[in-house]
Amino acid sequence: MADIAIRNVEKSYGKTAVLHGINLEIADGEFLVILGPSGCGKSTLLRMIAGLEGITRGEIAIAGRVVNTLEPRERGCAMVFQNYALYPHMTVAENIGYALKVAGLPKAERERRVAEIARIVGLEAFLARRPSELSGGQRQRVAMGRAMIREPKVFLFDEPLSNLDAKLRVQMRLEIRRLHQRLQATSVFVTHDQIEAMSLADRIVVMNQGRIEQAGPPRLLYAEPATRFVASFLGAPAMNLLPATIVAKDRARMADGTEIALDPGRFVVEIGQAVEIGIRPEDVMIVWPGSEGAHALEVEFTEDMGSSRLIHTRLGGMEFTVLQPAAQIEAEGHLPITIPEDAIHLFDRHSGKRLERHIPVIGTAASAAA
Amino acid sequence: MRDAGMIERAPLLNALTHVLMIAGLLIAAFPIYVVFIASTHDLPTVNRVPMPLWPGEHLVQNYTTVWNKSDFGAKMINSLIVATGVTIGKITLAALTAFSIVFFRYRARMLIFWAIFITLMLPLEVRIVPTYAVAADVAEPLRWLVWLFGFELGIAPINLLNTYTGLILPLVATATGTFLYRQFFLTIPDTLVEAARMDGAGPLRFFREHLLPLSRNNMAALATIMFVYAWNQYLWPLLITTDARMATATMQLQKIVPGPLFGQPPVWNEAMAATLLVMVPPLLVVIFMQGAFVRGLVATDK
Numbered sequence: 001m002a003d004i005a006i007r008n009v010e011k012s013y014g015k016t017a018v019l020h021g022i023n024l025e026i027a028d029g030e031f032l033v034i035l036g037p038s039g040c041g042k043s044t045l046l047r048m049i050a051g052l053e054g055i056t057r058g059e060i061a062i063a064g065r066v067v068n069t070l071e072p073r074e075r076g077c078a079m080v081f082q083n084y085a086l087y088p089h090m091t092v093a094e095n096i097g098y099a100l101k102v103a104g105l106p107k108a109e110r111e112r113r114v115a116e117i118a119r120i121v122g123l124e125a126f127l128a129r130r131p132s133e134l135s136g137g138q139r140q141r142v143a144m145g146r147a148m149i150r151e152p153k154v155f156l157f158d159e160p161l162s163n164l165d166a167k168l169r170v171q172m173r174l175e176i177r178r179l180h181q182r183l184q185a186t187s188v189f190v191t192h193d194q195i196e197a198m199s200l201a202d203r204i205v206v207m208n209q210g211r212i213e214q215a216g217p218p219r220l221l222y223a224e225p226a227t228r229f230v231a232s233f234l235g236a237p238a239m240n241l242l243p244a245t246i247v248a249k250d251r252a253r254m255a256d257g258t259e260i261a262l263d264p265g266r267f268v269v270e271i272g273q274a275v276e277i278g279i280r281p282e283d284v285m286i287v288w289p290g291s292e293g294a295h296a297l298e299v300e301f302t303e304d305m306g307s308s309r310l311i312h313t314r315l316g317g318m319e320f321t322v323l324q325p326a327a328q329i330e331a332e333g334h335l336p337i338t339i340p341e342d343a344i345h346l347f348d349r350h351s352g353k354r355l356e357r358h359i360p361v362i363g364t365a366a367s368a369a370a
Numbered sequence: 371m372r373d374a375g376m377i378e379r380a381p382l383l384n385a386l387t388h389v390l391m392i393a394g395l396l397i398a399a400f401p402i403y404v405v406f407i408a409s410t411h412d413l414p415t416v417n418r419v420p421m422p423l424w425p426g427e428h429l430v431q432n433y434t435t436v437w438n439k440s441d442f443g444a445k446m447i448n449s450l451i452v453a454t455g456v457t458i459g460k461i462t463l464a465a466l467t468a469f470s471i472v473f474f475r476y477r478a479r480m481l482i483f484w485a486i487f488i489t490l491m492l493p494l495e496v497r498i499v500p501t502y503a504v505a506a507d508v509a510e511p512l513r514w515l516v517w518l519f520g521f522e523l524g525i526a527p528i529n530l531l532n533t534y535t536g537l538i539l540p541l542v543a544t545a546t547g548t549f550l551y552r553q554f555f556l557t558i559p560d561t562l563v564e565a566a567r568m569d570g571a572g573p574l575r576f577f578r579e580h581l582l583p584l585s586r587n588n589m590a591a592l593a594t595i596m597f598v599y600a601w602n603q604y605l606w607p608l609l610i611t612t613d614a615r616m617a618t619a620t621m622q623l624q625k626i627v628p629g630p631l632f633g634q635p636p637v638w639n640e641a642m643a644a645t646l647l648v649m650v651p652p653l654l655v656v657i658f659m660q661g662a663f664v665r666g667l668v669a670t671d672k
Contacts, residue, residue, distance in 0.1 A: 050564075050568065051567075052564050052567065052568075071567070072564075072567045072568050072570075073567065073568070073569075073570035073571075073572075077568065078568060079564070079565070079568045081561045081564070081565060082561075083559070083561055085559065085561035085562050085564065085565040086565075087562065087565070087566075087580060088584070089580070089583040089584050098566075098569050098571075099569040099570055102569055102570040102571050102575065103570060146565075146569070150569075
């Protein structure tokens, strides 16, 4: 059992507060991804779990034990750093086996386990080399092996893939996922890459400006983002967000007069309320010209992405993208579309919060009156 | 590649550079050559004007005489003990001090840092009288300190005169070495320190298993400089040793130069032979350590 409980945790440097009252429970064996833009406090939170940063207020408990005052080595966590942080004067074998050496294990036992880990991360042929003689991907594997060998209760990953090239990143992502399935250790993974977050996580925590915006399974965050920030951060291509004003229970009007139909039963809105309408590019329906309720969008240009096409258009004067399967005929001139009512996400323009009769949020959505 | 380019572009300049460098080498090496020539002649030949510039036939005889007469075997061993002691002491102290200043956060950190910085301006020669006083009785400052609080401390005087400890200790403190290490330690990435912490290494282990291996090059450079510095010490050994058995090789040189009777010409041939003998150990250290230094630079450690 190695669940992590983060209770009312705050962090400030002098007078600058970087984390404001974080509350988070991480279950045993869970793969949790903390997602957010740079400077949102996600790495700080991870480092506080690791014991590399002090906790200003609140407490962190690992496996039921409050660890606020414990040294990193006493917390049973292993960490993989963004820049690998390998020991340059040691060979790959020494790097991987270092924690065991510190723990005082006999040499034979150490060598056996280093060999086993090297096999798992695919480094058997490189054990005698120095880190400077390895490629980026191999260094990353050493860093992973070094973390794995202690069989830690908790794995902490601090943007471990961001120094790798795109192809290797995808490959390492799969390996991390595979590794987690095999070891079932509680893992906390910090990243600013939403694809990494979506593909790795059992649960994603989206952070912004030192607060948790939303926490939940990737599918839920994608389907029902609790705030405009989460909506804009998750998903590639990004969600279209159109500023509008509610003119009737079932209609919102944009600045240039374009009207968008809403499902009157879904949202709690008032007439005159300033909102933002969110619609994912893949949810837009391309229809026959002249269909009822269709908007004719002027195509600006098209990006071919292989399996699909991203059509850049304008709707009501705002940028608007439409994702179209590559099999369809390429759009030219005017593109007639409709927006399905059940695909619409509606956010209050001032608070950024999702406006829905029932708000299906897991965890905290705490960006009150931003 | 750069050399090739230079030859193509400026062969004349290249040749000139070499001429200049060879001239410089000759100018630097000539006095040492004269010293060597002087050590191969008998006394009348050396004192002739001009002195011959070709080697004489008394080389072995001069060296044997001076070695036996001035007991250089024992003096060399003294010098070796002192120089090695000072070098090890300096490196240890400098590395530990810099370790504390760079990797720990405590209240008096900056105070200590500046205190060490100030000692750069206080070489041994400047503070030689108080240093001698302390060496003559190490307990004295402690007695004074206790006396300030109105107590008498009954410690017997601890005399370091005519001891290796007395020869070594005052030379060990080093601001230069501390700074050299500090600058190096500052280049070590934070994540390396953190990785070691995550792996469970405590401060001392981190120092021993990471900082020391990583600073091998620094250590070689510092050791070379400090060994030569300590070997060449003259004033302090002269002051603190009265017993001839504790004399160092550099001190011993001074006893050879004057002739056996007042007014007689100095025994230059033997003095020059002794000078060359005394130069050999630091020279060997430089040659040996330079090898390690270069090897350290070539290996891609960082």
